[in-house]
Amino acid sequence: MPNTAQPAPTEPVLAARRLSCERDERLLFSDLALQLAPGEALRIAGRNGSGKTTLMRGLVGLNIEVTGAVDWAETPSGAVPWLYVGHRPGISAHLTVVENLRFLAHLRDLDPDPAALAAALEAVDLSAFDDSLGHQLSAGQQRRVLLALLYLPGLPRCWVLDEPFTALDRQGVAALEAHLRAHCEQGGSLLFSTHHEPAGFVYRTLQLDTQAAAAAEAG
């Protein structure tokens, strides 16, 4: 099922042009353009160090080394149109699971009530660990705390997820794929990176190695 969808002919959620980035005198990408429409998913692929994280952080304004034009569609409320979830779990060792999730939510201007926090933890199969401390969690459980963000109410419609499948077991991968598919089917958009090739939903792929190679050849 993956990799066959063409961009939909609707007003884009995100339109970026002439994106370029050079780091440590190494060209990562140059004159790159991408668009994302409502209901679409775009996977950023490429080898380690090819610039996937750099590109995604640039698109959400977290990396000023990325130059070019980035236009996000305005939201009716004027709120930030994206939810960015980076590749590091960022779990505090001395907070409980539910405290960590609340903190991660607050960092993103979300203020979920206890019922919403409990429902999100249940969705990622962590109900039994809600009062465990961060340092007591496995790598996959830490990832699940972070991914619980995707089950909170009031999220922006475009999700930007860096390596969301890292450390998940097979059941976790399948559950996340189903959740991302439902998000897109409901008109949400998704920009994500992964070395895993998801099979559970439709997405286009932007291959960054090809971009860098083409730019190097041209220049």
Ligand SMILES: Nc1ncnc2c1ncn2[C@@H]1O[C@H](COP(=O)(O)OP(=O)(O)OP(=O)(O)O)[C@@H](O)[C@H]1O
């Ligand atoms: N803080 C930093 N300062 C300078 N260079 C950096 C920094 N972080 C990453 N880089 C460099 O930028 C390049 C792209 O890194 P980036 O993290 O975007 O790659 P990636 O495609 O996401 O890799 P991976 O698949 O390993 O996660 C790499 O060459 C890396 O060395």
